[in-house]
Amino acid sequence: MSKELEYLPAFILHTRPFKENQLLMEMLVAGEGRISIIGYKGSKKNTAKTALMQPFRALVVQFKKNTGLRTLKTLDENQLLSKQLSALKSKSLFCGFYLNEVICRLCTADAEYETLYPLYVYSLRNLSDLSLSSNSHLDDAHTNLYLEWILRQFEHRLLQMLGYGISFEQELTMQQSICEDLHYQLLGDQGFVIDAAKPSSLHGKDLLAVSARLNTQVSLEDFVLLDNEAFLAFKRELTIAKSILRVCLHRHLGDKPLKSRELFRR
Numbered sequence: 549m550s551k552e553l554e555y556l557p558a559f560i561l562h563t564r565p566f567k568e569n570q571l572l573m574e575m576l577v578a579g580e581g582r583i584s585i586i587g588y589k590g591s592k593k594n595t596a597k598t599a600l601m602q603p604f605r606a607l608v609v610q611f612k613k614n615t616g617l618r619t620l621k622t623l624d625e626n627q628l629l630s631k632q633l634s635a636l637k638s639k640s641l642f643c644g645f646y647l648n649e650v651i652c653r654l655c656t657a658d659a660e661y662e663t664l665y666p667l668y669v670y671s672l673r674n675l676s677d678l679s680l681s682s683n684s685h686l687d688d689a690h691t692n693l694y695l696e697w698i699l700r701q702f703e704h705r706l707l708q709m710l711g712y713g714i715s716f717e718q719e720l721t722m723q724q725s726i727c728e729d730l731h732y733q734l735l736g737d738q739g740f741v742i743d744a745a746k747p748s749s750l751h752g753k754d755l756l757a758v759s760a761r762l763n764t765q766v767s768l769e770d771f772v773l774l775d776n777e778a779f780l781a782f783k784r785e786l787t788i789a790k791s792i793l794r795v796c797l798h799r800h801l802g803d804k805p806l807k808s809r810e811l812f813r814r
Contacts, residue, residue: 553610556580557626559668560603561648571601573620574652576668577609581661582651585611587620597623604644604672606630633672634679643675643695646808647702653801654710663709671702677768690771693779696786697766703793704762712800714739714792716759728753734792737799750788757781758789 557578566572566586573585589598600607606629610621636644647668655661675698678691686694707713717726720739726732730752733743743749761782774782 553612553621555608555610555622557629557665558607558609559665559672560601560605560607561652562603563601572617573601574657575609576651576665578665579660579662581659581664582655582657583611583618584657585609585618585620587623600625603648604633604636606633629669634676636672636675637679639691639695640675640678642808642811643699644672645811646699646806647671649806649808650703650706650797650801653806654706654797661709664706667702667705667709671698674698686768686772690774690779693783693786694766694768694771696790697761697782700786700789700793701762703797704789707793707796710800712737712796714796716740716755716762726752726755728756734795737796754785754788758785758792761785762789 559576560573561576561582562574563571569589571587571589573587575583575585577583587601589601599605600623606626608624608626611618612621613619651664651668655664675695678686678694704713714734714737718724718739719726719732720735720741722742726740728751731743731745731749732740732752732755733749735741740750740755
C-alpha cells in the first residue's frame with residue numbers, strides 16, 4: 549500500500565520549461581530545503597493554477613519522488629500565510645528576486661535545510677510590510693535603509709546556516725572577544741584578526757554594532773522614529789556589513805554575476 553503524500557508549505561523560487569506543457573520548478577519546501585520538482589503548466593482554462601505557479605505565492609504542495617526528479621501531485625494556496633503577506637512591489641520585488649537567486653546559487657538541491665524556509669518567510673514578511681498602504685509615510689531614504697537591513701540580515705543568517713558564517717564578536721586566531729578599542733582586518737571570508745589602526749582596518753566598536761544590527765528585529769515603525777543621528781549611524785553600520793558580507797558571498801557565488809542585482813541599476 550503506497551504511503552500517503554504529505555502536504556508541505558512551499559514557495560516557488562524559479563521555473564523554466566522542461567517538456568511539452570511541463571515546468572521544472574525550483575521550490576523551497578518547509579523542513580526540506582530547495583527541491584527540483586516537475587509539474588504541469590496551468591492551462592488557459594485553469595487560470596487559478598497558473599496564478600499560483602509564481603514566485604512569492606505561499607503554497608501547500610504534495611510531490612512524489614520518482615527516480616531522480618520529484619513530480620508535483622497537488623498545488624494549493626497556503627491561505628493562512630497568504631493573508632499575512634502582501635504582494636511585493638518595486639524595490640521590494642527586486643529584493644525578493646535577489647533572495648530567490650541567492651538561494652538557488654548557494655543552496656544545493658535536495659540537501660536538507662530545516663531553517664531555510666523560516667528564514668525565507670521572515671524576510672518575505674519584512675519585504676511585504678513595505679507594500680502595505682499604511683506604511684506609505686516612509687520616505688525613500690528610510691525605505692532604502694530598511695531594505696538594506698532586510699538583505700544584510702538574510703545574507704548573514706543564510707551564510708551561518710550553510711556553515712560559511714563569520715563571527716562579528718570573536719577574533720579568529722586567539723578566539724578572544726572583539727574589543728571595542730582595538731582594530732581588526734577581515735581575513736579572507738573566515739573572520740577578523742587584530743590589526744594596526746589604518747584606513748583599511750575595522751574598529752571593534754563598529755563590528756559589535758554591526759553584529760547587533762544583524763541579529764535584532766527592527767520594525768518599520770522603529771525606522772520612522774529614527775532621528776538623523778541614529779539614521780546615519782544605522783546607514784554606516786549597514787554599509788560596513790555590506791562590504792564584509794559581499795566578500796563572504798563572493799567566495800561561494802564565484803565570479804558569475806547575479807542577474808537580480810541588475811534590477812537595482814535600472
